[in-house]
Amino acid sequence: MELELRHLRTVRAIADAGSLTKAAASLGLAQPALSTQLRRIEKALGGPLFDRDHTGSRPTPLGELVLERARVLLPAVRELQEDAVRFANTWANIQRFRLGGTHGPLLGGLVDRLATALPTTPVTTYTTWSVGEISTMLVEGRLDFGLIGTCGQSSPPATDRLTWQLVGVDPVFVMLPESHRLAGRTELELGWLAGECWTDVPGEGCFADCFAAACARAGFAPVSVYETDTASCVHLVQVGRAVGLCRATFPPTPGIVTRPLAGAPLSWRHLLGWHPGAPAADAAVTVSGHTRGAYTDAVARSESYPAWLASHPRFGATS
Known part of the structure; x- marks a missing residue:
């Protein structure tokens, strides 16, 4: 599986929510579907991103690395999208x-x-x-x-x-x-x-x-x-x-x-x-x-x- 921006948003949502249950609710997904998606993401990245138990989900060292990069990449992509939309809306007129x-x-x-x-x-x-x-x-x-x-x-x-x-x-x-x-x-x-x-x-x-x-x-x-x-x-x-x-x-x-x-x-x-x-x-x-x-x-x-x-x-x- 090739990593996509939506996968980084999923990882960030789990980290922000502190549990898969809360993250699934915020993303509008069923928890089993989110768990399956997380396993695919972890396989693509080479290891577990969260330690999970009855108290919630906490990032592993690999998870912290991915989150650190996601916090840079996601705002940069949002800014790129806004700049592109603004350019398209203004340049011709x-x-x-x-x-x-x-x-x-x-x-x-x-x-x-x-x-x-x-x-x-x-x-x-x-x-x-x-x-x-x-x-x-x-x-x-x-x-x-x-x-x-x-x-x-x-x-x-x-x-x-x-x-x-x-x-x-x-x-x-x-x-x-x-x-x-x-x-x-x-x-x-x-x-x-x-x-x-x-x-x-x-x-x-x-x-x-x-x-x-x-x-x-x-x-x-x-x-x-x-x-x-x-x-x-x-x-x-x-x-x-x-x-x-x-x-x-x-x-x-x-x-x-x-x-x-x-x-x-x-x-x-x-x-x-x-x-x-x-x-x-x-x-x-x-x-x-x-x-x-x-x-x-x-x-x-x-x-x-x-x-x-x-x-x-x-x-x-x-x-």
């Missing part, structure tokens, strides 16, 4: 921009700026609530650049394979209907909204936990939180069914005012990402400049954010 975003305020502005500066270069977009999906598509070469947001100081995904550049940091504001009793205030204490229902858009990461923690520090738990799309969030606020959480760059909207929270208990980071080994990485400086321009435009469109930034220098665009 370098003269275009494929942009991904997580429903933030910058994607439209970036498309507008690229279309204006490079009118003959095609631009396509893809949106999702999942930062993980955006990062996977960047790694695989199915997107050239991704615009995502992360809560507070939480790290973006795949930092070992992708380059992430911080564009700006915003506080989280509150959306109120114009008729709300607090709409005339220039700044709100979170505790003043203790009896309200809330609405925001869904997403991955720690934002929901951070919001719950901020409310707890303010002495209350939210009555309810409606997670839904942006248009539905806006509607719920306009009709007075809820108050909303939004980025400070949320554009002016009829019937709604946005107000900062005292002490800025919640923040949001805007990030631009790309794969440093992809052909499109050569355009990163250009795309980064246009992204910063789109962010500056978004700040300027806000009714209240520019004045707030003047006294809160740790927020806003990054240099």
